[in-house]
Amino acid sequence: MLTLGSGEGGLVGEGLERVVALGLGTTGSTILGVLLTLAGVLLLTGASLGAFLRRTGHVMHQAHQRVRRPKPNLIRAANQLRAVGFSSEPPPPAPPVDVKHDYPDLVSDSVSVRPEPDSFHEAPTHESQEQLFELPAPVADYELPSRELLTRSRPGVGPNGEATQRIADALVTCLAHFGVEATVIGQISGPRVTRYELQRAPGTKVGKVANLKDDLSYALATTEIRILAPIPGKQAVGVEVPNLSPSIVTLGDIYGDLPATASPLSVWLGKDISGAAVWADLARMPHILIAGTTGAGKSGCINTILTSILLRATPDEARLILIDPKRIELNYYEQIPHLLTPVVSSPKEAAAVLLNVVTEMERRYERLSQVRARNLPEANRAFRKRGEDELPYLLVVIDELADLMMVSPQEVEDSIIRLAQKSRAVGIHLVLATQRPSVDVITGMIKANVPSRIAFAVSSQTDSRVILDSNGAESLLGQGDMLFKPLGTSRLQRVQGAYVTEEEIAMIVEQTKAQREQQVDESFLEAPVVFAEDAESDDGEFDPDEDPLLDKAIEVVVTAQTASVSLLQRRLRVGYTRAGRLIDMLERRGIISPYEGSKPRRVLVSEHDLERVVHAPALD
Template identity: 30%
Template sequence: MSSIYKTYNQDQVEELLSNYLIDSWSYSRVSTFVRNEKEFEMRYLYNERSKSSATTIAGQAYHKALELYFTNLMEGIGTDIADMQQAAFDHISDQSADIWKISKTRPTIQDCINDAVAIANKGISNFLSEVKVYLSQIKRVLAVELRLKAWITVNGVDIPLPCYLAIDVVVETIEDKRAIVDHKLRTAFTDEKEVKFTIGKQAITYVKGYESEFEEKIDEVWFVENKTSKNKDGSPQLILNKVVMDDSTRRLYEAILYEPLRRMILAVNDADYVYLINDNDNFTDKAEIYEFWAKTMLAEIEEFNITENKKPLIEKRLKKIRDASLATATPRVIRNFKKYAQEFIPYDLTNKDMTNQEKIEHVLRSFGIIAKVQHTFDGYSSSSYLLEMNAGTSISNVNKYRLDIANALNVPNVRIQKDLVVYEGKSYLTIESGKKGTGILLWDKSKLKDHKIPLGVDNFQQTVYWDLDNHSTPHMLICGATGSGKSVSIKSTVEYALKAGIHEIYMFDPKYEFTSYNSNPRISVFNEIENIEEEMEKLVAEMEKRVKEGISTKTLVIFDEFADAVANSKKGKELDIIEEVQVGFYAPKKIQGMFGEEISDPIPKMGMKVTGRKNSLEENLRILLQKGRSSGFRIIAATQRASTKVITGDAKVNFPVQVCFRVPKDIDSIVVIDEPGAESLNGRGDGLIKSPEYLGVVRFQAFYKD
């Protein structure tokens, strides 16, 4: 039976979803609702997430390793333990500091990371040792890591919210059956009696969702538990619990699922529904739940991370809750209760009524480091905290607890400057913490000073410049991932250059991001690689001419995505210059002349031959960088790819000014500016600059020009 909601168009779907406090449901949401309604409200209505334990993150990492294994298996490729461990480690290392839940047994983020790696590795080792549990029953893998949103029918009722499913693996068995496989990493096996009652609801959810999307019947659902603690009796670490989806089993599990699902749907359709706290729930931090309950009676809508389309409904609900609570208890009483609840949330400073300065000091003091935040500066996308260190304290020790500081501030990461900052005649260690943007730093023509191009403003409210007249800073390298602000910064620089009176601007734009400048008579834009190569050759010739004639004229060259252009440019024999030249003489012939038979003059023999080789695009760029500064050429080279193959040591020598916006990994930041930090930036123009004009690496917010 197909759900009626599958026939709805986009407008009808949006109208339908506008009546509900959530946009989709899943098995985990239903099970959370049944176990503890207040936790369901906290996590799925208000998007207040709990911290994740090392065990939870290890389980996610284990799934990543198995995703790699089964993806390769589907393609007929083997996977060794090293590759699986690397996949797991990459997932763990990608987790931001603000999601880790520290505890008495794991007091630092590094402790959590170490334990997560150890747990995941145990799971991977168990899996490979006993993988026959899977392979002995699988003919072929059909799909891996399916992410679906399906409209489904349960117990004969069309559910008015789409079901979100994350299916680990779909296989065809040796018995020619189709099965869904779900992996679970456990510290102990689930009790056999409990398994029979719990896995059925999850199994039928997977089956109904998959069959709705693909219209292919699922015969079985396998739940494979992997126990990380070693069995002393040598029994298997992997247990496969199989649910055979025959008609009677389907009807039974649909009926069992329908009741809690129906109750949950009715609740999220009612903005006034009261979600109850289950005090007997051992899976939820009771203090955390009560702290959230108090917050809903005091906080404004902006204090919650709620999607825009749900804000009107949640705001209406929040107002009613607040009005009702204030009628029976004063704000002072509620705040005191909230503070009391917070006292029982161990090691989570994000919920404490402390300033960020106090949180930083507390974290460091917990590890025996005495420091005082003496000054705080709020920038557009980050804050800087200047720490005065106690005498005898090793400053290098602070960096070890960078993630713990970030965890306390509830941000993904913090940056600790490598060099000390001198402020008002005193040296301080600086910690930079990203924050939610408070606004856009609009382009301001008044910031321009002669040929000093404003790039942005640092956290001390000082304008950061690129001086075109300074011969020690002629060229600038810019790197940043998509959404980091790289292109916007380039556009801002171009606009300032025009205002500064730069009459010659060349833009090499292989990705067509700056075509709006085509109509500007002072800017020449080139997009096709052939045109870029030709124009670069002309610029080198112009530079050589200027050098010979002693001419210096300011010319700005912007080469966006230069790495891609260089990769696609002519190389090797494609650069050969082939001309028609004389290659010899044809043999003389006997001809009849006036005086009888004569020998003809030798006739030149012509042929096509390689007479030289043009410079490649990369060579011409290097020549222009090295020799162009004295004749007025100023170059910006930009790329998304922070790789040593792209940004070599030789290349960086030619770019004294290096700007790095947000990049995926700390190694990318090191490639560009020789130190980590850019991986923790916020994006949208939050950048780091390294220049001979500044001491150390400076964090700044780039200007935005519409």
């Protein structure tokens, strides 16, 4: 058999290899061969080099993400290692700078597409910045979920200089057609919109620019623009134009450490028009009203608020009551240990829960008066010194207020008004959300007592004025685009809301429920019964240790081996006030345990001792 050449490539291949090796060396000839092979593959397949490189980069990026994505099993194992003394966490980073300024919408004139996650600013308030909230010591049997469970979005491209200059020229030209002379003096680009700052010529009314909103939208061929005439704190008119390529804001993009003055109810909202992260403290707000049409981002905002609390607060620091008449929005959180009651879906039960929250508010005020405290942090410090259980914050979230107002308008409105007026000092706060911002849902009394508002896209200026007392929400873009009006200011802050995925929520919920067993109080679901005898018995002449029904109450509690006000109301057919006094009598006689926060009272005697304790005197 005849063989041409001694190598596998034959005589021609061997000759070419020797010539190339003499000129380029072994390494150079190898590189040249690889490049020629790649070129041949591209010529045969008809693909471009750019598409090949993009495809290769995409595959490598996906592989890198799969390697870096935290796994629940690994996180659980890491937590177990930390519990026995092993820790692989790096030292904590330096605390971030708390950005404070008078005009948060105008932080910088430069384009900031993706700022660092530790650049935050808080919604302006009139509160002093002293240390109001003393962060409790870490709980030994509970560890907060890791922030590594949150994913971050890819960096956005943002508008380039040529596109922004073209829009600026179109604005000036359109205004000139209607006799308004103006020049563009600056611009600020955010995740969804870019604000162009116009300086008008002397003698031109500011309102004339605002009246040309529809004409400017036509000239720019865009959907919705918003005009600020003028920009608060500046001698300029702002025209906010949607970006052609909007950026997605995730909770992982803005999550970071907060100042020591922040309470456990501090939450992240999104990024403002300058690209800076925005956070708010629900304990200072103290209640918030969220409204917007279907699909505008209202439920996503509630998920961001709840996820922020789960990442920051333990069940001993904050408890939640979730009211979801739609039955589908808040079912992710059914098993978290922070719940004080099961997720409420019935409007009738929701009205009962709100009435019981009012009762809880009054009971907390009684405890605060005993230690002469003015707010919850002061009271908890006093409780710690006395060796008593501390009171957690209580956040009530109502996902659809309109449904409750249709079923029980009077009871729901009365409870919300009482809570909004008085509950701040005792650590009870409300988050009210509705997709129907009408005056029969958001009444004047509710608006007067809930000063902080978040408005998503609405269909008309009338709806915008119901929420914000001003226009603007009708020009929003939807999908998380919001106007935020915090307590103590009339300025509207435009924010692109942060998005949290269902997978992130599931991992965070899984980590929280694996560490603490859920303890709910179902007595909150039962409506308190009010009888006329309660008013007649409050004449100031009763003996606090005597009641005709006391023996019967002892029998009921010992037989059932549980004690609650609602139980005595049902079994003895008495009102709430009298049942509460009976509970106090049982505690003084040592039949039931003292109050232990959200935990149910324990019955300290058995049925065998029933006869002995029926006529026992009260303990000193």
